[in-house]
Amino acid sequence: MSRYALSLTRNEAEAQDLTQDTFLLAFEHWAQFRAGTECRAWLFTICRNRFHRGRVRQERQVATDDADLESLAAAAIHASARGAGIEDLFERDEVIGAVEDAVAGLPEPFRDAVLLVDLNDHSYEEASAVLGVPVGTVRSRLFRGRRLLQEHLIAHARDAGLIPPPHDAMAPNGGTKP
Amino acid sequence: MMPMLDCDAVMRQLWDYLDGGLTPERTAAVRAHLEMCDRCYPQAEFEKTFLRALAASRREPTDPAGLALRVRRALAARGFAPDRG
Numbered sequence: 001m002s003r004y005a006l007s008l009t010r011n012e013a014e015a016q017d018l019t020q021d022t023f024l025l026a027f028e029h030w031a032q033f034r035a036g037t038e039c040r041a042w043l044f045t046i047c048r049n050r051f052h053r054g055r056v057r058q059e060r061q062v063a064t065d066d067a068d069l070e071s072l073a074a075a076a077i078h079a080s081a082r083g084a085g086i087e088d089l090f091e092r093d094e095v096i097g098a099v100e101d102a103v104a105g106l107p108e109p110f111r112d113a114v115l116l117v118d119l120n121d122h123s124y125e126e127a128s129a130v131l132g133v134p135v136g137t138v139r140s141r142l143f144r145g146r147r148l149l150q151e152h153l154i155a156h157a158r159d160a161g162l163i164p165p166p167h168d169a170m171a172p173n174g175g176t177k178p
Numbered sequence: 179m180m181p182m183l184d185c186d187a188v189m190r191q192l193w194d195y196l197d198g199g200l201t202p203e204r205t206a207a208v209r210a211h212l213e214m215c216d217r218c219y220p221q222a223e224f225e226k227t228f229l230r231a232l233a234a235s236r237r238e239p240t241d242p243a244g245l246a247l248r249v250r251r252a253l254a255a256r257g258f259a260p261d262r263g
Contacts, residue, residue: 079221100235
């Protein structure tokens with residue numbers, strides 16, 4: 001729970017407050033807990049809702065819920081990376097160091113799915129219970145979130161000069177040297 | 179009998195495969211395809227390194243025991259008395 005709170009707030013003191021608030025709210029509203037449901041998911045839902053309370057909610061950007069399309073888009077990203085000779089991109093320290101900011105910059109629905117599944121080891125089913133959406137929606141949001149992250153990290157690496165811009169990547173030897 | 183999968187079918191199921199979300203039969207079929215496909219195998223490795231980078235960004239709370247104590251005290255102040263069976 002505290003790790004999830006930390007992944008939401010990215011600040012240890014705020015995460016501690018959020019964790020404490022979560023348990024206090026659960027205690028105060030224990031009567032609302034439905035016996036037979038997953039208590040852990042209930043706590044994560046409270047934590048998430050408490051975190052988002054009072055924050056400006058981002059507009060839901062869920063244009064398509066087609067996870068298959070996202071999987072194929074991921075294949076296109078890999079083909080592009082392979083063509084540019086940067087298949088090892090996600091093993092580079094500079095890129096790994098940019099992941100946390102990239103996750104924080106994801107639109108909320110996709111960030112929620114990535115935080116629960118990829119950073120807090122929830123199954124699709126557990127994330128579905130926390131977020132109150134069908135498993136298929138978790139899956140498509142997760143895949144979209146991952147694709148957005150990959151695109152962001154590739155752009156970050158390009159901006160940082162870690163990889164050549166697309167047209168240079170296509171030129172043999174990176175172009176003519178002076 | 180294990181189904182034969184083409185590249186397109188494997189691409190569509192790759193995230194599910196890496197997340198351990200496929201049935202045992204389907205997992206075996208995807209694995210068998212990856213082992214012999216020089217197009218899909220590199221992509222699977224690429225996605226694995228991405229997921230590792232993502233997991234590496236995870237931060238752990240520095241004082242979970244202290245936080246647990248703080249939460250227990252806050253709950254006790256609100257009247258929570260856990261069973262001590």
